[in-house]
Amino acid sequence: MKSIAIVGRGCVGLPLSLQFARSGAAVLGLEASTDFSRIGEVDAITLCVPKPLNHLREPDLSYVLETGRALAPFLKNGSLVVLESIPLISLP
């Protein structure tokens, strides 16, 4: 992989961006941009946007869905899209 966009640079996205940059990939996200049309420039996209729990303690996917809709028109054929996530464990 030569280039990657990291969407969302919080606890996960920022260190992931740094690690990809150290490995030699061009990282769209260290060069900050709010222009989603630039997604067409990269080979892979990683979504690192929040997925908080709602009042029912279910994951609120609105950030993921909103970001996916914003990216979709600009994806090129063969792009790899990765959703960073953690399994949610129901506690008794």
Ligand SMILES: NC(=O)c1ccc[n+]([C@@H]2O[C@H](COP(=O)([O-])OP(=O)(O)OC[C@H]3O[C@@H](n4cnc5c(N)ncnc54)[C@H](O)[C@@H]3O)[C@@H](O)[C@H]2O)c1
């Ligand atoms: N924190 C962890 O330990 C951990 C571990 C594994 C996976 N995850 C998953 O990784 C994802 C991100 O978690 P996090 O802890 O980094 O969250 P975070 O809240 O620290 O960071 C999310 C970032 O995304 C930004 N953001 C929100 N909407 C955006 C949009 N439309 N476009 C661009 N940026 C946007 C926010 O401003 C914030 O900077 C979540 O889905 C979480 O489940 C988290």
